[in-house]
Amino acid sequence: xxxxxxxxxxxxxxxxxxxxxxxxxxxxxxxxxxxxxxxxxxxxxxxxxxxxxxxxxxxxxxxxxxxxxxxxxxxxxxxxxxxxxxxxxxxxxxxxxxxxxxxxxxxxxxxxxxxxxxxxxxxxxxxxxxxxxxxxxxxxxxxxxxxxxxxxxxxxxxxxxxxxxxx
Numbered sequence: 001x002x003x004x005x006x007x008x009x010x011x012x013x014x015x016x017x018x019x020x021x022x023x024x025x026x027x028x029x030x031x032x033x034x035x036x037x038x039x040x041x042x043x044x045x046x047x048x049x050x051x052x053x054x055x056x057x058x059x060x061x062x063x064x065x066x067x068x069x070x071x072x073x074x075x076x077x078x079x080x081x082x083x084x085x086x087x088x089x090x091x092x093x094x095x096x097x098x099x100x101x102x103x104x105x106x107x108x109x110x111x112x113x114x115x116x117x118x119x120x121x122x123x124x125x126x127x128x129x130x131x132x133x134x135x136x137x138x139x140x141x142x143x144x145x146x147x148x149x150x151x152x153x154x155x156x157x158x159x160x161x162x163x164x165x166x167x
Contacts, residue, residue: 005034007042015039019048024055067138074134081127087112087120 011032018028029039043049094113095106112120 007038012042012046015042016046016048019043019050025050070134070138074131077127077131077134081124081131084120084124084127088117092116 011034014032015028018031023031025036025040025043028043029036032039089111092109092112093106094109095104097104111117
């Protein structure tokens with residue numbers, strides 16, 4: 001294992017310059033060939049801090065983007081379920097490959113067979129269920145925020161529930 005490198009005044013100058021240039025803690029550590037903990041410790045000693053508002057804003061934007069994508073996926077799953085359900089009553093082709101000569105045979109039917117209808121209903125149900133789970137995911141996140149706000153309000157008013165077993 002190589003010996004630890006001593007932190008020097010040149011390292012202080014490099015860190016200060018990187019910080020002034022807007023480098024993140026991770027980028028500064030990578031550029032200096034040092035661990036983040038080491039760079040963080042010396043940055044604190046030098047009075048350097050990183051403004052996390054840009055990171056927080058970027059994170060919030062990604063969270064909102066993901067929520068939008070989930071909403072679109074939810075709509076797509078519902079559309080898939082509708083298309084699947086329509087197949088229950090549509091004409092279909094029953095077919096088979098096989099036999100010694102590997103032949104193909106088909107028959108046109110007014111509706112899918114009972115077994116095929118069962119599979120269609122199952123697939124429709126799965127699409128609907130997944131759509132509802134996406135909705136529940138985003139609803140639960142909002143409910144958690146509301147519960148937290150109510151708990152903070154109750155604490156500020158000095159209201160406590162000694163029987164509350166929730167974390």
